[in-house]
Amino acid sequence: RHAGRVAVNFYGTRLKYRDLYDQVLRLAGGLASLGVEKGDRVALYLLNTPQFIISYMAVLQLGAVVTPISPVYTSVEVRHQLSDSGARVVICQDILYDNVVGTGLDLDAVIVTGIGEYLPWVKRALGRSLLAKAARDLEIPDVEITPGGGVHRFQDLLSRRAAPPPEVGIDPHEDLAVLPYTGGTTGPPKGAMLTHANLLATHYHTMAFWPVVEEGKEVIIAFLPFYHIYGQIVAMINGLFLGGTLVLFTTVDLDDIIDAVDLHQATMLFGVPTFYEYLKEHPRTGRASWKRLKLIISGADTLHETTVEAWEQRTGTRILEGYGLTETTAVSHANPLGRIKVGSFGIPVLNVDAAIVDPDTNEFLPVGEVGELVLRGPNIMKGYWGKPEETAQAMVDIDGDVWFKTGDLVRMDEEGYFFFYDRKKDLIKYKGYSVFAREIEDYLYQHPMIKAAGVIGVPDPKSGHIIKAIVVLEKEARGKMSAEEVIAYCREGLAHYKVPKIVEFRGELPHTDVGKVSRRELREELEDIG
Template structure:
């Protein structure tokens, strides 16, 4: 076996900021539940604003009171320890209250994407064994169409927590986003035996049941993910996993002061990035979350200044838009303590454009649902462009060969593996996936991430591609990201997605979906794009097919969805 010294010696420690510990032992992480952390925070900062939702404020006292009322209501509806509560809501105070309330009642939560179709909702409800759903009233029809037998359906209306003058706007916005869907009438609610969120809070006292939670074994959340192998499945995240992530993150950013920060929270809370990095970190460290249902650029930029935000978290597509947006310059970005990017790789052109416009740097990080959202980040004192950073304290990372699991030398590509207190127990009801995902090397249990990376000689990690996005063409291995990076250097290419299409002669044909800049549409040909690739790529990496599009499908956090492109391409050829 090749030496693991490059990883056990942790070369990245040389570049840790002075006030960041070299490591954190598991014994240093508080053995408490997630709701206990919220309660502790509320006792320290009872009158501080926990949430600001389009101008409406909710203090920590208010929040815990409503969490306790909701936990009481759930217990009254028969929800017991280890039951699953599905949360099918947009970003809203109700999402936060439902999440913490379900955990306080002893249940586990499974957040459902509000853009899911009834078919996708059905899969998650059945697989997670959820019998209680907290649902946006506008989305009730999607739940009904699943046909899944449920014990409790709790309807929530976005307008209930909005200032009066914002309610009509919200109704129009939601109706437009979910065209064709209508909330059930009061008569239907009564006839169908549905429950109403705000009425449950009014009719139940803040006296939650006493539930004993073992943080290391009791599951807090079942977030669904594409995972490291195959179809979407749920990662089993314990209370300890979540508390560990807060503890490690706090050590990594020691300048983030408890009880003194304000964060703009527009990332979707059902996704692990928004859920763990924004909601859980924010509300267990006494921060104020300025919560948005949709990422409206003007409203976000206005809020950064109005509320004097101290931290900003986004995804590459957002920074790409903002770097070209004139109003971005109205914000004094230099005042912010940290500007972070995650969920996908950040292109150099995006970084450079952002730095020219704002005079600040974006700190790129890396995380997965399976590791409770965070494993790597760039040191705030020494960020490296093109790298997603170094392992944070308490997390071990290495690069291994996909086949024989030997450790790869420095600067050689392989599959990244992780170990640490933030790594999931495993996949829910999927021992087959666990067998593929976890590997023991020299007596240590590692989680295979499915991400192809390399570590440089300073210990910084560089993303290459997802293992499942590897294209086999004429016996060669082609990483989709390699081709995309070259396409992005073309001055007339705005966006690109590359996939492999099965072909009996060559294995897979490389296909590039390309969005052109407005002025180039109708003027640039597919052959010209292919010729550009011939001049900038090895012959076996050149796309055989180029298709122009007006836009590309995106995942919930704004990444180009190669999975959708691949499914579509395979259906056509």
């Protein structure tokens, strides 16, 4: 229906839907010629590029399963995901090829591609700077790949003109489409088994939730990493299923994104809280016509009220907060248009049931009480790949129905809006009190001189845990605000048992791949010191 519409705009290279479909079929044929069959796992170790989209759809065309790998993973981490998933074929960025080799695994095929293959020729020189930004601390090697011995060039497979891919019967409710790996908050990362029906359910129940969205008319700013479930489903899958145009960025360049809002007449923007935090302070933010956007969405972490208020004051628009996990195919809750409640991640989207239970007994709790969020619906994963015990712990029977336990502590108000308190694993026990790290962080964020904060519990034999706050000050406050002043500020607005006993100042905090403050890394630093 949208054959002539632009599907992807990649720094000026435009792929229409007919072109995208043609390349998907050609790559699917090439993969089939290499022996890829229904049910096989194929790893995508790629940056945000047209190749990711083409590869993703080609793998699904064959009834095979996509397992996306973070481009910042080392060869050790790549080895774990390849070994655990059983993937025997990898499609990788050329600069990441050495990491694939470094796994030491005997793979059936490695397909290599470069970022310049889809850049306009006048922008080919831009490719290396994009790689430098995307790879961050990674070294950018000069890559020369010699095909042969199971190594293939991406473009060679496209131009091979292999036989058309075989027609494959797919049971959408049983057959896997994607095997993304969770962040590994407890132990190594686990593969969440997502079916074709899961992908469709998330698309339809989120798009129906926002009636302003129109098929064939949307332009989506797509900078969120596609290997992560948020960018992959909410931006890429939803955008393509809508017949929209993805304005694709390999890196998060705020100037480019600001320019793209008007240049491409964007209608949808998906980001994370840290993105909006930086964007609201950017000197050029006021130049963009933010009011043209139908949806400005934040997910993947808690959106602080100070960020929402400052953004609205700067742009005249409101950010809608949502919620979801890898196991829920990215989305379970969102704020409805016209009924946004600041501080809440919204209400369940269509066809999703949500409840709050006692984390230990699984008994349902009444409105207003804090407990563990449980979910059920067509977006919930089948389980964890190869891990029946972990699946049984996460998918539990409550009063005759199977619910997914999220591990998140939340509260629901009288209007059905949900409020995030903390991850269950981040709960701090101090002298018998239960302390939410996030509550302390939220309070610290309200101080005008504090830019960022992370709170953890330091193990202590007498009190259980001692509360420690790791704080990043605004530039003008550095060297001027003391730890004692931070503690005194906390005493003004927090109960005595919530006040940090230790304050550490840093220039920056560790973050996860999608911009969350990584409390896990902060705790691991303590373990390393100990």
